[in-house]
Amino acid sequence: MQRPEAGKPLIKFNHCKKYIYSFSMPQCCPLCGQVTGSRKLEEAPVSISDPFTNGHQEKCSFLLRPTQGTFLREYDGRSDLHVGITNTNGIVYNYTTCGVQRDEVGWEQSVSIPLLQPGMFGLMDQWDKYLEDFSATEAWLPQRYEDDHHNCYSYTLTFINCVLTAEGKEQLGKREFTEKYVVPRTRKASKYITLYRAIEERGFYVTDRPDEETNPPEGSGSC
Incomplete structure (x- = not known):
């Protein structure tokens, strides 16, 4: 399986009283054409946090990715x-029409949600055995797969609830887990995708600075 192309890092810098996003710091401002080599700290470029991670470098985590393609390229x-x-x-253990798969590649651009709190070494030591034993049960045979009711999400959430039970915690319903853990991360990912594609298309992306939106210019007043 071909590994998905890694995304380019994004940066944000201030110029012309705007936030300007790009893949790298340009020599000249794309708005005014002036040299961007300012010594002002507030105009220094900052990195934008990438919401995607190489899932194969994540331990004991819930992963999310497009069924086909990648988030940055094909996802709509x-x-x-x-x-x-x-x-x-x-x-990555995942449930498909072919049963439980154990992928060593293919999840290099994923949204990741850690499932263990730091310091839970006892449960981590048993994690692989729990996951393997859980995946070997008849519930996850290929013929049991149903698109709407017994699918990859059913598999992951059922395992998560088994872990919660082992920890003495309350189980989570699909809606609760999705709204509490998945939706905040997918919203962030969606904004990042929009920004990334806009920069790919135009070379940069511009937004108003919050202080410029909320604070009127000095000397201005209402009529």
């Missing part, structure tokens, strides 16, 4: 998504 906001659970070696 309506495409089907696929989910899985990593073991302690970054192998």
Whole structure:
């Protein structure tokens, strides 16, 4: 399987009283054409946090990616998504029409949600055995797969609830888990995708600075 192309890093800098986003710091401002080599701290470029991660480098995590293609290239906001659970070696266990798969590649651009709190070494030591034993049950045979009711999401959430039970915690319903953990990350990812593609198309992207939106210029007043 071909590894997905890694996204380029994004930066943000201030110029012309605007926020300007790009893949790298340009020599000249794309708005006014002036040299951008300012010594002002507030105009220095800052990196934009990438919401995607190489899932194979994540331990004991819930992963989310498009069923086909990648987030930055093919995903259109309506495409089907696929989910899985990593073991302690970054192998992604996921349920499909072929049964439980154990992927060593293919999840290099994923949204990741850690499932263990720091310091839970006892549970981490048992994680791989729990995941393997869970995946070997008849519930996840290929013929049991149903697109709407017994799918990859059912598999991951059922395992997560088994872990919560082992921790003595309350189980989570699909809606609760999705709204609490998945939606905040997918919203952030959606904004990042929009920004990334706009920069790819135009070379940069411009927004108003919050202080410019909320604070009127000095000397201005209402009529």
